[in-house]
Amino acid sequence: MRARTRTLAAAGAAAAIVMTASACTPDTTRSRVEADVPPTFVKAYALSERLQGHGMVRPRVTKTECHSSVNTVQDSGPGSWDCELAYTVNGKPKKASLLILIDSLACYQALDGEHRDDTIRDKTTGATLPDPKAGFDGCFNVYDNKTGTSKA
Amino acid sequence: MSITSTAARTSTARGSATGSRRPGIGAVFGVEARKILSQTKTRAIALVLVVAPWVFILLVLHQDRLPLETLYGRYLKVSGFATPMVVLVAAAQWVLPLLASIISGDIFSAEDTHGTFKTILTRSTSRSAIFWGKTLAAFIATSALVLLLGASSLLAGLTTVGAQSFVDVGSGELTPGHGLWMVVASWLSVLPPVIGFAAIALCVSILTRSSVLGVVIPVVVGLVFQMYTFLNAWDTVRHSLLNTPMNAWRGLFDNPSYSAPFWHGLAVSAVYTALFLALGYFVFRNRNVTEG
Numbered sequence: 001m002r003a004r005t006r007t008l009a010a011a012g013a014a015a016a017i018v019m020t021a022s023a024c025t026p027d028t029t030r031s032r033v034e035a036d037v038p039p040t041f042v043k044a045y046a047l048s049e050r051l052q053g054h055g056m057v058r059p060r061v062t063k064t065e066c067h068s069s070v071n072t073v074q075d076s077g078p079g080s081w082d083c084e085l086a087y088t089v090n091g092k093p094k095k096a097s098l099l100i101l102i103d104s105l106a107c108y109q110a111l112d113g114e115h116r117d118d119t120i121r122d123k124t125t126g127a128t129l130p131d132p133k134a135g136f137d138g139c140f141n142v143y144d145n146k147t148g149t150s151k152a
Numbered sequence: 153m154s155i156t157s158t159a160a161r162t163s164t165a166r167g168s169a170t171g172s173r174r175p176g177i178g179a180v181f182g183v184e185a186r187k188i189l190s191q192t193k194t195r196a197i198a199l200v201l202v203v204a205p206w207v208f209i210l211l212v213l214h215q216d217r218l219p220l221e222t223l224y225g226r227y228l229k230v231s232g233f234a235t236p237m238v239v240l241v242a243a244a245q246w247v248l249p250l251l252a253s254i255i256s257g258d259i260f261s262a263e264d265t266h267g268t269f270k271t272i273l274t275r276s277t278s279r280s281a282i283f284w285g286k287t288l289a290a291f292i293a294t295s296a297l298v299l300l301l302g303a304s305s306l307l308a309g310l311t312t313v314g315a316q317s318f319v320d321v322g323s324g325e326l327t328p329g330h331g332l333w334m335v336v337a338s339w340l341s342v343l344p345p346v347i348g349f350a351a352i353a354l355c356v357s358i359l360t361r362s363s364v365l366g367v368v369i370p371v372v373v374g375l376v377f378q379m380y381t382f383l384n385a386w387d388t389v390r391h392s393l394l395n396t397p398m399n400a401w402r403g404l405f406d407n408p409s410y411s412a413p414f415w416h417g418l419a420v421s422a423v424y425t426a427l428f429l430a431l432g433y434f435v436f437r438n439r440n441v442t443e444g
Contacts, residue, residue: 027387036322043323043407050325051230070384077384101221104381104390105399107321109221122230125316130218130226136323137223139402142387143412 026076027106031146033066036138037083037100037110044110044136045089051132053123059087059094066100076149078104107139175277180285188255188293197254198300205305209235209312223321223402233318233331235309236302240338243301244398248342249349249374251297256290256353257366260436264361269439283436287354287429294350295343302339306332324407338401341414344421345397349374351425352394355432397421 038061049057063086070079081100086093099116102108112118115134122129188194212218212228219225223241227234263269318331326334349370357366377393390396397417403410 025387027390040322043319043325047319047323047325079384104384104387105396105402107223107399107402109223111220125314127229129230130220132226132323135220135226137226137321138323139321139406141403141406141410141412143416144410 025147026074026149027104027142028068028076028078028102029147029149030066030068030075031148032106032140032142032144033081033083033100033102033108034064035146036140037066037098038064038085040136040138041085041087041096041098041110041133045133048120048131048133051122051124051129052120057089059089061085061087062093074149078102078106081108083110105139106142107137109135109137111135175281177281177285177288180277180281181288184259184286184289185293188259188289193254194293194297197251197297201297201301202304205235205239205301205308206312208239209308213312227319229313231316231318231331232309232311232313233306233315233328233335235313236305236335237338239301239305240342240401241399244342244395245378246371246374247301248298248346248398249395250371251301252294252346252349253353253367253370255294255297256350257357257368257370258363259286259290259357260354260432261357261361261363261366265363279437279439283433290354291347291350294346298343298346299339302335306335321402321406334405337404341401341404341417342398344418344425345394348394348397348421348424348428351428351432355428358432358436391416392420394420394424 042059042061046056046058049055064083066081066083068075068077068079068081071077079102081102083098083100085096085098087096088094097113099111099113100108101111112134115131118131118134119128120131121127209228218228219238222238224234224237228238258265315328315331317328318326318334320326320334352373353366353370356369357363360366360369374395377395380393381390381395397414397420400414400417403413
């Protein structure tokens, strides 16, 4: 009986230590945001071009820098983030400033501040739609090893 | 230990020995399933679940603005597959726990309300068969209602918008076939946490013997979980809440996909289900039948 109590106590203590240790790593980190936003932007851009009947156009992102507007010290946690993207389309350099609204379930809505209300015409259906590259959704894996909160 | 519960155990043991003629889980399940299907509340809920997605998408199509702040909201006019996904995102917050509670929260306590426990517990069916038959009926009915909402949303989207190519969570394009698979798999993936909520409702129903509490408490638990999710608090705690697995499908359909949140959510759902079923079973087995 005493041995079982001791085992249970040890298991409880181990669980508490694991929980406390893992609680120190936030789900939303700068590494995860900077790893996920650029490829999602590329796919949203390509979707926008395809819907407008411009064929396959894929930008190449050359630089990404994202920072939390909520937790500016640690650059982590849900809330609003600002991402600056530099990219090229057919060799022409361009820039995008995105407001990333990240929820606590590690998904986000990205909005291009200047163009957030832009619309496009779907060439196939003729419908007027929000421009996918001016606003897109994304999610990232909180169980990966991209735990870095700052690239310094 | 009460005389009645001792007698019940003796009766159960004798029943097990004599054997095969006793109605088992299947018989109880059949009775309970028919009971659930014939209830007005079940039919009314089913009607609402069928009609609501149609009303939603028709309203969206007749306005200029789209719910851009909701996952997949911006694609509601692009592809019919967006409708069931937006409905799933919204329903996961409180509708699905509510469905689980309404069906499972009174399946045991209704017997208390009508004073019929004494009758069924003294019949030849074992307590174990009654518990598992009722539990199975509640879980299957709850799952059926969830899938009914998903099917109605899909049909509404495909009928009003069409089966155009769709996008995954990371804006990658999907063929209509892959879009359909994504919708079906996403709705199936929320069943384990919904069953977890149903297990909580069953347990509360047995413990409190009150249908009101059986329905209300799991919904309140769901809301508390939801409120914690909104807080910027410990992420580890959030991972262990039952509403987090409701969103695990997002990783499965990201590009590249990742399954860790799904498997973690499955484990969390299994723990909640096992824990509350075990507690409910223990209390039900040892219940004093003379109390009603």
